[in-house]
Amino acid sequence: MNDLLSIRGLETVFDTKRGTVKALRSLDLDIHKGETLALVGESGSGKSTLGLSIMRLIESPGRIAEGSIILHATEDVDVTSLKGGKLRRFRWKKVAMVFQSAMNVLNPVMRIEDQFIDALEAHDIDKSEISGRIDHYLKLAGLGPKVRRLYPHELSGGMRQRVNIALALSCEPDLLIADEPTTALDVVVQKEILKSLNTLKKQLGLTIIFITHDISVAASVADRMAIFYAGRIVEIGPKEEVINRPRHPYSKALLSSIITLNTKRGQDLISLKGNPPDLITPIEGCSFHNRCPSARPECLKYKPVESLVSSDHYVECLYPIGE
Amino acid sequence: MITKRYLITRSIYAIATTFVAIVINFLLPRLTPGNPAVTALATTYHYLPPGKLKLLESQFGLTNAPLYVQFETYFWNLLHGNLGFSFHYYPETVTQVIAQHLPWTLFLLGTATLISSFLGVVIGRITGWMSGTKGETTLSSIFIALTSLPYFWFAIILQLVLAVDLVINGFRFFPINGSYSVFVTPGVNLPFIISALRHSLLPLISIVVTAFPGFALTMRNTMVNLNKEDYITMAKAKGLRESHIVKKYAARNAVLPVSTHIVLAFGYIVAGAFFVEIVFGYQGIGYVLYEAVTSQDFPLTDGIFLVITLTVIIANFAADLLYAYLDPRVQLR
Numbered sequence: 001m002n003d004l005l006s007i008r009g010l011e012t013v014f015d016t017k018r019g020t021v022k023a024l025r026s027l028d029l030d031i032h033k034g035e036t037l038a039l040v041g042e043s044g045s046g047k048s049t050l051g052l053s054i055m056r057l058i059e060s061p062g063r064i065a066e067g068s069i070i071l072h073a074t075e076d077v078d079v080t081s082l083k084g085g086k087l088r089r090f091r092w093k094k095v096a097m098v099f100q101s102a103m104n105v106l107n108p109v110m111r112i113e114d115q116f117i118d119a120l121e122a123h124d125i126d127k128s129e130i131s132g133r134i135d136h137y138l139k140l141a142g143l144g145p146k147v148r149r150l151y152p153h154e155l156s157g158g159m160r161q162r163v164n165i166a167l168a169l170s171c172e173p174d175l176l177i178a179d180e181p182t183t184a185l186d187v188v189v190q191k192e193i194l195k196s197l198n199t200l201k202k203q204l205g206l207t208i209i210f211i212t213h214d215i216s217v218a219a220s221v222a223d224r225m226a227i228f229y230a231g232r233i234v235e236i237g238p239k240e241e242v243i244n245r246p247r248h249p250y251s252k253a254l255l256s257s258i259i260t261l262n263t264k265r266g267q268d269l270i271s272l273k274g275n276p277p278d279l280i281t282p283i284e285g286c287s288f289h290n291r292c293p294s295a296r297p298e299c300l301k302y303k304p305v306e307s308l309v310s311s312d313h314y315v316e317c318l319y320p321i322g323e
Numbered sequence: 324m325i326t327k328r329y330l331i332t333r334s335i336y337a338i339a340t341t342f343v344a345i346v347i348n349f350l351l352p353r354l355t356p357g358n359p360a361v362t363a364l365a366t367t368y369h370y371l372p373p374g375k376l377k378l379l380e381s382q383f384g385l386t387n388a389p390l391y392v393q394f395e396t397y398f399w400n401l402l403h404g405n406l407g408f409s410f411h412y413y414p415e416t417v418t419q420v421i422a423q424h425l426p427w428t429l430f431l432l433g434t435a436t437l438i439s440s441f442l443g444v445v446i447g448r449i450t451g452w453m454s455g456t457k458g459e460t461t462l463s464s465i466f467i468a469l470t471s472l473p474y475f476w477f478a479i480i481l482q483l484v485l486a487v488d489l490v491i492n493g494f495r496f497f498p499i500n501g502s503y504s505v506f507v508t509p510g511v512n513l514p515f516i517i518s519a520l521r522h523s524l525l526p527l528i529s530i531v532v533t534a535f536p537g538f539a540l541t542m543r544n545t546m547v548n549l550n551k552e553d554y555i556t557m558a559k560a561k562g563l564r565e566s567h568i569v570k571k572y573a574a575r576n577a578v579l580p581v582s583t584h585i586v587l588a589f590g591y592i593v594a595g596a597f598f599v600e601i602v603f604g605y606q607g608i609g610y611v612l613y614e615a616v617t618s619q620d621f622p623l624t625d626g627i628f629l630v631i632t633l634t635v636i637i638a639n640f641a642a643d644l645l646y647a648y649l650d651p652r653v654q655l656r
Contacts, residue, residue, distance in 0.1 A: 055560055091562035099560075104553040107572055109579075109650060118571065119561040151651045167561075 010067035041228030237313030428607035447542020466536035474595035
């Protein structure tokens with residue numbers, strides 16, 4: 001048993017006037033203890049919805065319609081069935097989150113230390129321990145104890161995101177969900193934050209779900225990578241495998257859309273035509289067939305199933321690349 | 324967080340505004356045509372007795388000296404609390420008249436502002452949190468109706484229904500007008516205090532009921548918008564208790580725009596209080612102003628205008644301090 005979280009058949013939907021949008025379509029995913037799993041995909045592919053679903057932060061008009069999220073702690077708990085005090089104690093203590101909007105997630109009228117204290121107190125951390133913990137985790141995130149007495153507006157964006165990381169770690173969660181934690185920051189700060197996250201992960205043996213739309217960021221932090229498309233994982237596997245030998249046409253397109261130092265002159269950057277499918281109407285066949293460069297007539301008719309292509313590398317395609 | 328620097332700059336602003344208000348208050352009556360001494364004499368004499376005119380002019384402080392000399396005298400007198408004689412209440416001075424009536428108004432205004440701000444914030448917090456429910460939409464619609472009522476009209480209705488008509492077994496629950504019963508002696512004694520409180524009830528209710536729903540609506544709307552803020556989501560993610568999130572995250576931030584609203588509304592509350600005083604014959608400044616205007620008592624109207632201006636300036640100064648205390652970001656602006 002070395003999985004921390006098992007997601008089975010998860011369907012998170014949003015009820016709109018036009019109909020029910022299926023943001024996650026019967027999603028299965030296992031998260032191994034101690035790994036960093038990067039969820040990569042374009043906007044609207046469902047990767048953030050998954051993060052929020054695990055935290056149970058999906059609010060009306062959204063809801064988790066089906067499926068289970070099992071957390072393997074001392075005993076197995078289905079997160080989707082948690083309510084009231086149990087849900088409250090699950091959040092932050094078991095799974096904590098670093099949000100994308102570093103600038104806006106801190107309460108503007110509370111000192112930094114008070115935003116630690118209320119979280120720690122809500123999870124019944126011993127009063128005598130609180131102050132030491134705040135200093136400890138601020139230091140781990142690369143901040144001095146001076147920050148404690150400051151207000152959020154007195155910190156830069158990078159410092160605020162460090163505070164958020166320290167805050168997320170302060171209750172010593174089993175799982176950390178980082179939802180685009182560096183997207184709102186400039187490249188230099190982005191690199192520093194990623195470095196701290198990597199170090200922290202090694203030091204604390206954290207399990208991290210790292211949500212990003214930026215493959216190069218994912219490549220620098222992840223152990224495994226999951227490619228999201230239209231509410232499903234179309235490919236998942238070890239980072240090197242997915243990057244070097246992508247088997248799904250969508251992964252390949254996504255990977256070749258970025259320019260690296262190794263990109264040769266004259267080499268074509270693939271740009272995908274069309275849009276992801278409308279998630280209100282049921283999808284027939286493969287969700288990617290209308291944009292797929294190598295689609296065949298069967299792709300329109302049959303739903304692809306997940307198949308193992310190499311060790312721990314799964315792909316959901318009728319005709320994976322290289323076969 | 325109130326720093327010394329913030330306190331000093333705000334004080335300088337307040338003092339400068341006060342000075343400008345004093346200058347305007349000095350200039351305006353002097354720009355109007357006519358001679359108050361002549362007007363006063365004309366009511367008793369068919370001609371102008373030169374000696375009496377000179378006497379009255381000197382008593383009123385009317386000279387043909389240059390404006391800056393007049394201003395110097397005016398300002399010097401003002402510093403000593405000397406605003407001249409009231410015509411209507413002669414031989415009482417303006418300062419005496421104001422000093423007698425101001426406490427009544429301050430009591431009415433202060434209590435009304437405090438109660439309506441408190442009610443607005445507390446009720447708005449509740450309706451904001453339960454927004455979208457049937458109870459909340461009904462309540463908010465009632466609030467919109469209440470804020471649209473003019474103070475004085477509502478005061479008249481209250482007076483008619485609760486004071487004039489509501490008599491059970493010969494017992495009248497609310498006095499119809501005045502600020503205390505003629506059967507008690509003013510001073511620090513229980514019967515007087517009870518009587519004064521009883522008389523102030525209806526005026527207070529008329530101001531509070533028409534003022535607080537506006538604050539409650541602002542509070543509610545802000546709370547609803549704040550629910551979409553990332554720090555509220557973050558607070559939920561942190562596993563905080565809902566009551567803690569409402570208090571320290573949602574309401575605490577919603578109070579900022581509401582306090583601005585209350586400060587802006589203060590001027591209206593002052594005006595409203597004056598009308599209400601007139602309706603109820605409540606012997607505050609508003610009632611005196613009404614008498615001063617109808618009897619063309621210029622020194623008294625001038626004095627009252629000055630007092631009103633000062634009250635609003637002081638209230639704004641207090642609001643600045645309160646705002647800096649409530650929002651740590653304020654001083655950086």
